[in-house]
Amino acid sequence: MGLAVLYSRALSGMEAALVTVEVHIANGLPNFTIVGLPETEVKESKDRVRAALQNCQFEFPARRITVNLAPADLPKESGRFDLPIALGILAATNQIPADKLSEYEYAGELALTGELRAIRGALAMTYRAAGSGRAFILPQANAAEAALVDDAAVYPAQTLLQVAAHLAGREAIMPYAGSPQAVAPHYPDMSEVKGQAQAKRALEIAAAGGHSVLMVGPPGTGKSMLASRFPGILPQMTETEALQSAAVQSLDGSFDVARWKMRPYRSPHHTASGVALVGGGSNPRPGEVSMALHGVLFLDELPEFDRNVLEVLREPLESGHITISRAARRADFPAQFQLVAAMNPCPCGYLGHYNGKCRCTPDQIARYRSKISGPLLDRIDIQIEVPAVPQEDLLGKADGESSGEVQARVEVARQRQLARQAKANAQLSVTEIDELCAPDAQGAALLQSAISRLNLSARAYHRVLKVARSIADLEGSDGIATRHIAEAVQYRRLNF
Structure with a gap:
């Protein structure tokens, strides 16, 4: 009789629980x-392991083999x-000798030839288990992201034979020493x-303060173009942000080391x-x-x-995380993202267009816009109209500011926020809003008038103050003046 004990990891949400x-x-x-509690993929490993051992010229024992994946109540997939x-x-x-088995944690899918194939997560x-001491x-294909x-x-390996030789002390595997190349993200x-x-x-204001945006306008006015260029004006990712983002993408195998420190879009x-949006499934996985x-x-x-x-x-926009609860298990995923949404002003899309093509009735327009609930709209900080581009601008040469110029201002404004409160303005709590976003007397009077005339809710009131704080940060102002409040109110005037 023989017994061997090794260590691996099982993924449960963002956690990587130790499996013995x-x-x-x-x-x-x-x-x-x-x-x-093995899932189907784990049960099928019996045939892969048998074929891999035999094709690597190892002896597969014709005896009773029992594999226990502990803890027993944690699903393994x-x-x-x-x-x-x-x-x-x-x-x-x-x-192979067993004296070095406890020094490592192992993960890898075996081909029938004994080669190691890439795994998800x-x-x-490694993000969750780096402090284990092992x-x-x-697999070689996962080494760059794991490191x-x-x-x-x-220790990257290409085959089962290579791992066995390493543990036997015949041919050591060298630790992975590469690092992602410092390539400037391209947007x-x-x-x-x-x-x-x-x-x-x-x-620019949304990028500076981490605010959500809704753009409303006819087809072809540039809403999708603006949204696709939005990541290029966001502040550069920190090491912590890049690692957290990459760890989530690793869960479904979509992370590419070449996109290291690029904002996901x-x-x-x-x-x-x-x-698909928030995540789920019997074994919960992250959503968009x-x-x-x-x-x-x-x-x-x-x-x-x-x-x-x-x-x-609604919940992830407010809290910055999402909890997936199922009958047998529960998983928490981070959800700190910036929502950028776009829509047409009416079913045909041409309401307010200079070509006058819209023939939608008021009832049709109301039904179309009512598909978006008031509570969801209330959670979107900036709501703007994107009108049709005048013909003279369309025929002329594009001569606006580059993303780099805008990003430079956004970076300065975000650094002011981090120095003041260690987070973006969009994440301020009610207490912090009262402390850090108090306007001057005239600004307070203007805001009071806007609340009554625009029927702003308490949530919308706080979001106006946070947007005004971001406008002041872009200007380099310590206080919130009337002009900052006036501009912030302009971004809540869409008639829904």
Whole structure:
């Protein structure tokens, strides 16, 4: 009889819980059993492991093999456990020494040839487990992303034979020593958008303070162009933000090391479901609001989304995180994103256009706009009209400011906020708003008048103050003056 104990990780939401892989070889009729709440992918590892061991010229024992993945009440999914199970069988049958097994954590899917294939969540695994004191043996394809965590010692391997030789002391695997190249992120440039000075100003304010934006205008006025260029004027990502964003993208295998420190830009189609937006499933996975962490979530044709789908955005817009609860499990995902939405002013799209083509009735327009609920609109800080571009601007050469020039001002304003309150203005609490966003006497009088005339809610009142604080930061002003309040109120005047 033989017993081997190894360590791996299971993904549950953003957590990477430690899994102890226990392999026991006993006499009896040949049998291969995996226990510990394995999903289908894990159960199928029996055949992959058997073929990989035999094709690598190892002996597969014709005895009773029991693999326990502890803790027993934690679901185990994906093929990440192939490598530790195979190594456990080799150690339990004395084909490799077991004295170094406890120094590492293992994850990797085995091909039938014994090669190691990439797994999902390698970065999330090292991000959560770097303080464990153990190194990580992972597939070569995952080494670059997993090594982004400074404290993680990653040993990249291409085959099961290579790992076995390393543990036997015959041929050591060198720790991964690469680092992502410092390439400046490339985004479409704001200077390519003709006209729309007011919309560009609103996006600059939104970028400075982390505010959400709704753009309303006829087709072809540049709403999608402006949204796609919005990430290029956001402040540069910090190491912490980049690591958190990359860890979430790693969960579904979509992270690309070449896009390190680039703000995510997610633009789901309007047929997307609520689960696609906020996440879910029997084994909860992140949705678009989490995949856009520290980046931009762009919802084009906003009224075309199902109303119930849009309502799921209300909580993450307010709290910055999302909790997925199912009967058997629960998962928390971060959801700190900037919402940029775009819509037409009416069903045909041409209300207010200079060509006068709109023939929509007031009832049709009201029904169209009512697809977006008041509570959701109340949570969008900046609401602006994007009118049709005049012909002279359209025919002329684009000569607006570049994204780099706008980003420089945004960066200065964001640094003021971080120095003052250690977060963006959009994340201020009610107490912090009272302390940091108090306007002068004339500004307070103007705001009081706006509350009564525009029927602003308490939430809208606080959001006007936060937008005014961002305008003052862009100007370099310590206080909030009347002009800052006046401009902020202009961004709440859409008639819905």
